[in-house]
Amino acid sequence: PRPPLLCRKLSGLYFIEDRKEWSDLEPVPQDDGPNPVVKIAYSEKFTDVFDYFRALLKNDEKSERAFTLTAEAIELNAANYTVWHYRRVLLQALEKDLRQEMRYITAIIEEQPKNYQVWHHRRMVVEWLSDPSEELEFIADILSQDAKNYHAWQHRQWVIQEYKLWDSELEFVERLLEEDVRNNSAWNQRHFVISHTTGYSDPAILDREVQYCLCQIRKAPHNESVWNYLKGILQDRGLSSHPGLLERVLELKETQCSPYLLAFLVDSYEDALETNNTRATLNQAQEVCALLAQVKDTIRREYWLFLGRSLESKYGPTAAPQSDAASSDAADQQELS
């Protein structure tokens, strides 16, 4: 039971129920029936706000008091998508100031950056205003607090694509990668920007990207993201097709080895096998699989062994045997020993 009205007035604890401007409205309680499940124990204040919200909803009331109440409801539960939808209905019906709404949603997202509803709401307001001018800076601020926030990146990609704001994005990506070269979201964004602008078909661009990757690998070898990116931009052209790359990777293997480097090597050998299936190349691939299974990536031991078996069964039977030079060398070796 609520504290008496006088007590509430003295302590400033105003419920909607007490406000004269609401006396015409009959609050609507939640009804979970005789056996409620996963019932949430709301405080009086919470129940009060939402009982009145439900009343407004039922009547589809379009008023200033309704608009004000949505803010109170949002403060209590910003994940209630019905409240956000109703607020958008009111924003339009009451022709509210959308610039002010942008300020409002900016504050809410700063407080709750992992909530789906708030980002969707911001997108709607940006669309109504046809004004993305604050977005890149705002999202950059959210990313400065959590550089991998998926909602933030999703919103960023939407804004850039919708309003063609590509111009400074590669620069933004590079800044983030300087801060953390292992930020997988930033690598993804790099691919997003380049594939939608210059593309990777130009050999100069492709080589620039390959060199960028090799540079980042030298700085921080144990980084799955850079290796995924390198493989990603080359795999459909053929990993073994980029001139000199295999040699560079084999060099790196000596001083900046990692499970990712070795996996890249296996995939490069497999790519070579597709066009030129030789026992020599197959053996090289098997050697790396064995190294991964036994030493360099033992958590995935069973997988690397499986991969080795798969390669053998796929390429083994039809592999071109060792070249004559190689096999006579081998025979000479045997004679000498």
Place this chain on the structure above:
Amino acid sequence: MGGEDEERGKLKEFEQIDFLKDRHVRFFQRSLQVLPERYSSLETTRLTIVFFALSGLDVLDALHVIDKDNMIEWIYSLQVLPTEDESNMQRCGFRGSSHIGLPYSSKGPGMAHPYDSGHIAMTYTGLASLLLLGDDLSRVNKRACLTGLKALQLEDGSFYAVPEGSENDMRFIYCAACICYMLDDWSGMDIHKAIEYIRRSMSYDNGIGQGAGLESHGGSTFCAVASLRLMGRLEETLSERELDRIRRWCIMRQQTGFHGRPNKPVDTCYSFWVGATLELLDVFQYTNYEKNRNYILSTQDRLVGGFAKWPDSHPDPLHAYFGLCGLSLLGEPELMKVHPALNVTQRAFQHLQQLQQAWRDNVSSCT
């Protein structure tokens, strides 16, 4: 003495990685009762919490601890049924809770309300919950659910959660696939468009993101692969090379347990999202079971039950459920097997198959 210390050390290790089945049963029982106000953000998604608890109890083979009939009634009270004039067909499905304020009713016809509509994830978890409780879905208005579902699909093949509009991504494609699969009726979606959306969401790194261009993620990869499996289109949509590439992306997610994206910390729930995907692709057997199990159990809350995303963190129903499912994939002795695409126990899945057979028999006996 060295020998005693060694024994004590081994015992301590054992204490921290043993599976506390009864604690988890009680954790889910409590979740089904009353939650404190700090869970208020879950109001509109309460039905998903019910699903986690019920399916969790099912995996623990402990559904006998709850009153199934009461539960079934409450779930049916969340169905958005057609009004007398059927003007709301495109808004039908299941609600997440009673938050709109309609009077309790577990039977039709629907009550007209300007803002009452179903939510795709609630329709999915509502149906799954009814199924695992042994219900025959006879009180589900299938035509209405499918009409409501169809209304949520966008031109690009993805789905909104609600007819009023929302974000759209791979999660809701999975929900849609589960709904159609359970109702044995794919008229609720344009499969071709959904498949195109899935293909466009494949990333340069061979994982799958929430949408085209977005970062590949363990959750969306599961949603995509499981959806294709439920549609029966996995092998025809993805080449063997593409499947091998997805396998590689997924298997690289294991660190101890699994993470959802490269260079992110591990989290118990990915033991299911990524584990189940690997199982669907026939390579879960090549993961490291011991490290995975040890990680999941390190996130077990020994006092209160349940699991958290990380060790020494607060458990919640989602991580409790997916932690259990992760253990089930590993063959944990006391747990029921989970269907990796539909995300219910094999037992619930078999019940569904029997139901669907009966539906087909009914159809043929009518013609």
